[in-house]
Amino acid sequence: MKILVCITHVPDTTTKIKFTADGTKLDSTGVQFVIGPYDDYALSRAVELKEQFGATVTVLNVGTAETEPSIRKALALGCDDAIRIDAEPTDAFFVAEQIAHICKQNNYDLILMGRESIDFNGGQVHGIVGELLGIPSFSPVMKLDIEGNIAKMAREIEGGKEYLEAPLPLVLGCQEPIAEWKIPNMRGIMSAKSKPLRVIPPTNPQELTKSLSFELPPPKGACKMIPADEAEKLIELLRTEAKVL
Amino acid sequence: MSVLIFVETTEGKPKPSSLEAVGYGAKVAEMLGTQAVALVLGEAQELEKLGNYGASKVLHVADSRLNTGVIQAYSSAIAQAVEKENASVLVLAKSSLGDAVAARVAGRLKAGLASNVVDLPNLSNGFVVKRSIYTGKAFANTAINSERKILAIKKNVYPVTPTSNIATVETFIPTLNDNDFVAKVTNTEKSTGTISLPEANIVVSGGRGLKGPENWGMIEELARVLGAATGCSKPVSDLHWRPHHEHVGQTGVKVSPNLYIAIGISGAIQHLAGVNSSKCIVVINSDPEAPFFQAADYGIVGDAFKVVPKLIEAAKKL
Numbered sequence: 001m002k003i004l005v006c007i008t009h010v011p012d013t014t015t016k017i018k019f020t021a022d023g024t025k026l027d028s029t030g031v032q033f034v035i036g037p038y039d040d041y042a043l044s045r046a047v048e049l050k051e052q053f054g055a056t057v058t059v060l061n062v063g064t065a066e067t068e069p070s071i072r073k074a075l076a077l078g079c080d081d082a083i084r085i086d087a088e089p090t091d092a093f094f095v096a097e098q099i100a101h102i103c104k105q106n107n108y109d110l111i112l113m114g115r116e117s118i119d120f121n122g123g124q125v126h127g128i129v130g131e132l133l134g135i136p137s138f139s140p141v142m143k144l145d146i147e148g149n150i151a152k153m154a155r156e157i158e159g160g161k162e163y164l165e166a167p168l169p170l171v172l173g174c175q176e177p178i179a180e181w182k183i184p185n186m187r188g189i190m191s192a193k194s195k196p197l198r199v200i201p202p203t204n205p206q207e208l209t210k211s212l213s214f215e216l217p218p219p220k221g222a223c224k225m226i227p228a229d230e231a232e233k234l235i236e237l238l239r240t241e242a243k244v245l
Numbered sequence: 246m247s248v249l250i251f252v253e254t255t256e257g258k259p260k261p262s263s264l265e266a267v268g269y270g271a272k273v274a275e276m277l278g279t280q281a282v283a284l285v286l287g288e289a290q291e292l293e294k295l296g297n298y299g300a301s302k303v304l305h306v307a308d309s310r311l312n313t314g315v316i317q318a319y320s321s322a323i324a325q326a327v328e329k330e331n332a333s334v335l336v337l338a339k340s341s342l343g344d345a346v347a348a349r350v351a352g353r354l355k356a357g358l359a360s361n362v363v364d365l366p367n368l369s370n371g372f373v374v375k376r377s378i379y380t381g382k383a384f385a386n387t388a389i390n391s392e393r394k395i396l397a398i399k400k401n402v403y404p405v406t407p408t409s410n411i412a413t414v415e416t417f418i419p420t421l422n423d424n425d426f427v428a429k430v431t432n433t434e435k436s437t438g439t440i441s442l443p444e445a446n447i448v449v450s451g452g453r454g455l456k457g458p459e460n461w462g463m464i465e466e467l468a469r470v471l472g473a474a475t476g477c478s479k480p481v482s483d484l485h486w487r488p489h490h491e492h493v494g495q496t497g498v499k500v501s502p503n504l505y506i507a508i509g510i511s512g513a514i515q516h517l518a519g520v521n522s523s524k525c526i527v528v529i530n531s532d533p534e535a536p537f538f539q540a541a542d543y544g545i546v547g548d549a550f551k552v553v554p555k556l557i558e559a560a561k562k563l
């Protein structure tokens with residue numbers, strides 16, 4: 001079995017987001033970048049499948065050289081080799097085309113991604129890749145088992161779950177609890193340094209969307225406090241003042 | 246030219262978020278000087294009523310194979326409808342199905358897709374949409390430069406007031422092949438009789454401060470009297486006090502209701518990420534220093550076990 005895992009390199013979830021003064025770029029001073037939390041689930045499940053079936057796992061990122069610490073971390077977790085497409089990932093279609101291009105040359109059985117990137121939260125790349133390759137795509141997948149050529153999955157839907165079966169190959173956007181998050185061990189970290197990382201230029205750089213500027217939400221007004229022993233007054237305020245009841 | 250709106254149904258009826266999408270799409274159509282066409286897949290009733298929300302025509306694919314949301318078949322049918330109606334814009338409401346389908350349609354039609362759209366497009370210089378990014382912590386103004394455009398809108402961005410207009414209903418038969426049905430839905434587990442969390446106008450959410458699952462009775466009771474959905478923080482679903490699909494935040498459901506009531510939740514940044522686009526936030530917490538108060542509109546410092554019963558009593562009198 002051949003598995004491809006696509007990862008993002010994004011600000012840690014605790015980051016206070018700031019932009020440069022002209023509002024055109026993220027101000028990354030002091031920001032800690034990590035593998036996207038959903039991508040971490042995809043990686044962890046891939047490594048589990050590797051242990052179960054002896055699969056080979058390739059990790060891929062579309063990004064600049066700054067993302068390499070995240071790629072090395074994925075290798076330390078147990079991926080066998082890595083590909084970095086050397087480009088700024090600003091548009092989902094562009095990223096998907098790069099990933100689909102690699103997939104066409106490699107016949108992966110499973111292409112695992114996160115449910116969404118936590119910077120742009122598009123939740124788009126897996127679906128576009130599925131369509132470009134003409135194979136099924138599902139997201140958010142919270143359970144994945146492989147039996148022969150068939151994947152058995154559970155997908156989260158509003159208020160519940162949907163159970164699915166589909167033949168490989170597939171593209172999946174993963175979320176918890178598909179696997180336990182893993183932490184690299186010392187041996188993994190040491191071996192990651194010598195695992196192959198290929199850097200390749202992008203193909204057909206076509207962007208369909210372009211973000212022109214960024215802004216922060218307006219600051220929140222003060223919180224109106226209501227004494228606990230007059231809690232019932234809250235309901236009245238919600239009705240007459242906030243007008244939400 | 247036209248604006249096509251994909252309308253998601255449950256049990257043959259449009260979802261409220263899709264009705265909002267129809268209203269939004271109709272407004273975009275008006276801005277572009279064209280008509281709004283709604284698309285419904287699978288067996289459904291009273292389709293002419295989508296005219297109430299601004300659709301002038303409804304395309305209906307009455308194929309019973311589409312009664313459950315088969316992602317590939319849906320994408321294929323929607324892409325064909327976009328071409329048939331020569332739609333320049335496709336609008337849909339964000340959901341687990343809508344997101345999955347929008348991406349595939351974008352791939353097939355090479356259409357630029359903007360997700361989490363929070364406002365009407367700005368047409369003064371190209372086609373620019375405002376969308377929520379960094380899990381609600383910021384916004385991007387994004388130009389869509391492709392000929393065809395897809396907008397996945399967040400809940401509560403364009404409230405509509407229904408009219409008595411009626412739409413014409415036209416049957417549409419897209420070409421669906423076996424490849425569209427290779428994936429099989431083998432079973433669906435869905436809580437019934439409760440209000441769906443992402444669709445809810447009011448959410449009552451509980452955190453670890455409630456101590457245990459046995460104490461959720463009062464949360465459910467408050468939700469019931471307010472007509473609200475119930476939510477929770479991540480540790481609560483990790484501990485299996487509540488089902489996973491109720492967990493709100495960065496790694497869970499993102500909600501944007503009119504009213505979010507957080508009880509015994511500290512307000513960690515990852516929780517806030519899922520609720521920060523709510524119109525009004527109420528926080529009930531015994532710790533006056535709980536960070537959630539900084540994101541709240543109304544706050545009560547107190548013991549949830551004393552405060553919530555009072556709220557239930559007051560809400561019953563509404």
Ligand SMILES: Cc1cc2nc3c(=O)[nH]c(=O)nc-3n(C[C@H](O)[C@H](O)[C@H](O)COP(=O)(O)OP(=O)(O)OC[C@H]3O[C@@H](n4cnc5c(N)ncnc54)[C@H](O)[C@@H]3O)c2cc1C
Pocket residue numbers: 013037451452453454455477478479480481492493494495496497508509510511512513514515516519529530531532535547548549550
């Ligand atoms: C990558 C990542 C992703 C995450 N994603 C999410 C997510 O999607 N959603 C999420 O919720 N969390 C998420 N978390 C976890 C998050 O950081 C917090 O740990 C979590 O939100 C805390 O949950 P809590 O507020 O219920 O519990 P606690 O932090 O334990 O807070 C309990 C609160 O209850 C109050 N309290 C106690 N007793 C009472 C009482 N009797 N009456 C009233 N109040 C009382 C306390 O003062 C306290 O403020 C994530 C973390 C990481 C690292």
Ligand SMILES: Nc1ncnc2c1ncn2[C@@H]1O[C@H](COP(=O)(O)O)[C@@H](O)[C@H]1O
Pocket residue numbers: 006007008036038039060061062063089092095112113114115116117118120121122123124125126
């Ligand atoms: N630049 C990228 N490089 C590799 N994979 C990516 C990239 N951007 C997105 N992905 C994958 O696609 C998933 C969904 O991303 P998005 O559509 O941006 O929300 C992510 O969780 C990743 O698995």
